[in-house]
Amino acid sequence: MKYDQARWTDDSEDRYEPLLSEKASKTVDIEDSSLPDDLTRDNLSLPDPAEPELARHYTRLSQMNYGVESGPFPLGSCTMKYNPSFTEDVAARADAAIHPGRPDSTVQGTLALCHRLQDYLGRIGGMDAVTLQPPAGAAGEFTGIQIAKAYHEHNDDERSEVVIPDSAHGTNFATAAMAGYEVVELPSGDDGRVDIEALEAAVGDDTAALMLTNPNTLGLFERDIEHIADIVHDAGGLLYYDGANLNALLGRARPGDMGFDVMHYNVHKTFATPHGGGGPGAGPVGVREELAQFLPNPHVRERGGNYEHYEPDHSIGKVHGFYGNWPVLLKTFAYIARLGDEGLRDASAKAVLNANYLAEQIEYEVPFGPFHHEFVASAGEQDAADAAKRMLDYGVHPPTTKWPEIVDEALMTEPTEGETRRSLDQLAAAFNAVASDSDAELADAPSRPAAKRIDQATAARNPRLSWQALDDT
Amino acid sequence: MSNSNSHATGSPYAPQTAAETAAMLDAVGADDLESLFDVPESVAFDGEFGIDARSERAARREVAGLLGRNADLTEFLGRGHYDHYVPSVVDDLASRSEFLTSYTQYQPEVAQGFLQALFEFQSMLVELTGLGVANCSMYDDATALGEAATLSQRVRSVSGDQILVPEHLREGKRAVLSNYADGPDLTVESYPMTDGVVDVPALADQIGDATAMVYAESPTVRGVIEERLGAIGNLAHDHEALFCLGSDPIALSLLERPADVGADVVVGDAASLGTGTAYGFGLGMFVTREEYLRQVPGRLVGASEDAADRRAYTLTLQTREQHIRKERATSNICTNQAWVALRTAMHAAWLGPDGLVELAEDCVTRARDLADRLDDIVGVKAPIHGRHHFREFLARTDQPASAIVADLAAEGFAVHAVDDHLVQVCVTETTADATDEFVAAFREVAK
Numbered sequence A: 001m002k003y004d005q006a007r008w009t010d011d012s013e014d015r016y017e018p019l020l021s022e023k024a025s026k027t028v029d030i031e032d033s034s035l036p037d038d039l040t041r042d043n044l045s046l047p048d049p050a051e052p053e054l055a056r057h058y059t060r061l062s063q064m065n066y067g068v069e070s071g072p073f074p075l076g077s078c079t080m081k082y083n084p085s086f087t088e089d090v091a092a093r094a095d096a097a098i099h100p101g102r103p104d105s106t107v108q109g110t111l112a113l114c115h116r117l118q119d120y121l122g123r124i125g126g127m128d129a130v131t132l133q134p135p136a137g138a139a140g141e142f143t144g145i146q147i148a149k150a151y152h153e154h155n156d157d158e159r160s161e162v163v164i165p166d167s168a169h170g171t172n173f174a175t176a177a178m179a180g181y182e183v184v185e186l187p188s189g190d191d192g193r194v195d196i197e198a199l200e201a202a203v204g205d206d207t208a209a210l211m212l213t214n215p216n217t218l219g220l221f222e223r224d225i226e227h228i229a230d231i232v233h234d235a236g237g238l239l240y241y242d243g244a245n246l247n248a249l250l251g252r253a254r255p256g257d258m259g260f261d262v263m264h265y266n267v268h269k270t271f272a273t274p275h276g277g278g279g280p281g282a283g284p285v286g287v288r289e290e291l292a293q294f295l296p297n298p299h300v301r302e303r304g305g306n307y308e309h310y311e312p313d314h315s316i317g318k319v320h321g322f323y324g325n326w327p328v329l330l331k332t333f334a335y336i337a338r339l340g341d342e343g344l345r346d347a348s349a350k351a352v353l354n355a356n357y358l359a360e361q362i363e364y365e366v367p368f369g370p371f372h373h374e375f376v377a378s379a380g381e382q383d384a385a386d387a388a389k390r391m392l393d394y395g396v397h398p399p400t401t402k403w404p405e406i407v408d409e410a411l412m413t414e415p416t417e418g419e420t421r422r423s424l425d426q427l428a429a430a431f432n433a434v435a436s437d438s439d440a441e442l443a444d445a446p447s448r449p450a451a452k453r454i455d456q457a458t459a460a461r462n463p464r465l466s467w468q469a470l471d472d473t
Numbered sequence B: 001m002s003n004s005n006s007h008a009t010g011s012p013y014a015p016q017t018a019a020e021t022a023a024m025l026d027a028v029g030a031d032d033l034e035s036l037f038d039v040p041e042s043v044a045f046d047g048e049f050g051i052d053a054r055s056e057r058a059a060r061r062e063v064a065g066l067l068g069r070n071a072d073l074t075e076f077l078g079r080g081h082y083d084h085y086v087p088s089v090v091d092d093l094a095s096r097s098e099f100l101t102s103y104t105q106y107q108p109e110v111a112q113g114f115l116q117a118l119f120e121f122q123s124m125l126v127e128l129t130g131l132g133v134a135n136c137s138m139y140d141d142a143t144a145l146g147e148a149a150t151l152s153q154r155v156r157s158v159s160g161d162q163i164l165v166p167e168h169l170r171e172g173k174r175a176v177l178s179n180y181a182d183g184p185d186l187t188v189e190s191y192p193m194t195d196g197v198v199d200v201p202a203l204a205d206q207i208g209d210a211t212a213m214v215y216a217e218s219p220t221v222r223g224v225i226e227e228r229l230g231a232i233g234n235l236a237h238d239h240e241a242l243f244c245l246g247s248d249p250i251a252l253s254l255l256e257r258p259a260d261v262g263a264d265v266v267v268g269d270a271a272s273l274g275t276g277t278a279y280g281f282g283l284g285m286f287v288t289r290e291e292y293l294r295q296v297p298g299r300l301v302g303a304s305e306d307a308a309d310r311r312a313y314t315l316t317l318q319t320r321e322q323h324i325r326k327e328r329a330t331s332n333i334c335t336n337q338a339w340v341a342l343r344t345a346m347h348a349a350w351l352g353p354d355g356l357v358e359l360a361e362d363c364v365t366r367a368r369d370l371a372d373r374l375d376d377i378v379g380v381k382a383p384i385h386g387r388h389h390f391r392e393f394l395a396r397t398d399q400p401a402s403a404i405v406a407d408l409a410a411e412g413f414a415v416h417a418v419d420d421h422l423v424q425v426c427v428t429e430t431t432a433d434a435t436d437e438f439v440a441a442f443r444e445v446a447k
């Protein structure tokens, strides 16, 4: 096991970085404003570092942070693949920094690029029309479910439920509730897939949609997908595809061909736009022809060689204040253009091979299979969260833990195509070392990162969410 | 084997060599890559998207070619998206891959850097608003407003489903709010404004027991600094409604502190610090009173201690969130705009309180000066509201607004057409140098 990947692992006290407010702070009284006194605040107290101090502060903070370029990052369901550098340069172009209030005739380049990206995504997902507006996967889900709702209302068909498998991501449940639906949770079958009998029992006249991830969060392809689609469609419902796992299928199967009516693409996963410490992402939504009239306002179309925004006939309205996360969409376009058919196919093939190879090397039990881009191991007698902390000591980022709940002490692992065999071997060595460590070693972990185990309970019991709150205690 | 040729037919970002691939296939007992896909024949796809692969250089050239079709305009545009100068050091530091390529801080022990940066961001918003709790981002101002509306319904002790919004409100923002209001069956209604500010007596007539939230903005979408925020807050509270204020961090550096006018929630776009124009790409800020802490949407960073008793940061109160609470979560948001928040905090720190106040003061005086200059032009009246403005203002033109916009575009300038004879003009430090040419062009097209 090599330890040298762990760049943040330095035990020295000087790793601790004071808050900006502790380094340089200043209070300014607001006195000579040209506004009347009663329209202004009294004063403002904020950090006041000079640029060199600022540079050191954030450089130090960056050193206390693990990213994809720091080492393996097999965080299941998140597709933490390498983010190509050149797409950053593309997004930083001066002619991309335009204002959303311009007339269409002056943003033909941006509209042409959006139109081409809509087309690419449509081809990749097998969808007839694609909106780029949703700013993340969950926002795409909300857009898609609002489209399903508009479709049913358009048909004077009142439906109150959305059916979601128990293995689904939390956003699916939250989205359905946000759109005003009751959630019907579908228990998974013994093989980790949709249980057809349970589905038949759950689906009916009230079903607005079934939300499904395929391959599901266990990395398993829903082989009965056509049957599932028939059951949902026969009941008058729509089939929604959560695109978080599309990196598993590029060029091998398309949601549109499987019978899905609506889907979101998760471009910060599948198309390698950086995750930015939590975001931004983008969650374009694809629909089949019949649903295109409900897409968000505005949509981009081509007319006689010119591009324009227009409002679809029965649009659900807006899901983002302007046009979505444009810089992220630009990076998405650049990535797809760089890879093309063969690159996209290769990315999926290697992502799937890497997951299968890693699953083969590790000693934890890995139930179910065959896997695509990810697998869910069980930490067994160990606590998965403790096992994850111990992995930090071996210099790798741990997998997603304790989800999906249908595997006990889940270690949801997605290595992506970005790892070499050598780094997968290192990852496997880390998993296996932890698997044979004692409970005491796990409970004490991590010991190597600058920060030791962080007390979550106290943080929640006594919330201190600002430096002002620290001063109070 | 790391030369580009070895990846000529695959993803350049999948580093396995052919030999490694073969050995790994062998290790998993598969004949070839295709056999790893457990996809039934009936839904299998042949892999032909019809998208050609490009070299990195060609991909960049293609984007350059496309974006080159955007007109080169000096934008006197605002209405919720603003261009402020972002110092190079922000780009430089935010681009560090440890920040850019990390994700939600599920393992705080190796994410202290980003967590601390977000904690600092939250703290800056707490100072700017005077309210106790800021989350670490929503998607944009419009979705933040939608979240505020649903929060108001959840925290209200009596039932109420009416959300009151100002007559002058960006259409796109209102449309997003309507979508958020749809699921929980909230109704969104406008209250009137007179001469650019809230018509408080009219609002008093309209507000009622069913009102869950009153929303107002300062500056308004027309750039007017609202004068009676305290009265609006009192009205809301008299009816057990929340008072939600829309603003932005630059305006908040100078204008009345939201806590002092009774604001319960502050929303708005914070990307005007740190990002500049990006076709509407934003950063939703969401700040509220501590009493609503457990109903806040999105991620929160809190301080705690590590096992060595040192201060450490972690995501906290996650039982509000979708990955734990599922359909009972306060919001469905997962991926947010954390990196944009990082940039905003960097920019705010770079400016410091003096710089922020000065920038805000410039927003007032620049708008005033430019309005005065346009007002001197025959056929133009500016500003049309006799109020204080921030960054932007409305002008009435004898010529149709659509003609003004088109003719100015031909001269290389962009302004908003707001109504038949109303245009809106925004000025910041990035366009301040171009105001002489702009005024000259305006004089020509206003004839």
Ligand SMILES: Cc1ncc(COP(=O)(O)O)c(C=O)c1O
Pocket (backbone or CB within 6 Å): A077, A078, A136, A137, A138, A139, A168, A169, A171, A172, A213, A217, A242, A244, A245, A266, A281, A282, A283, B333, B334, B335
């Ligand atoms: C399976 C699945 N569905 C949906 C989402 C939500 O996507 P986002 O975080 O972009 O909102 C995620 C990821 O976070 C996911 O893993």
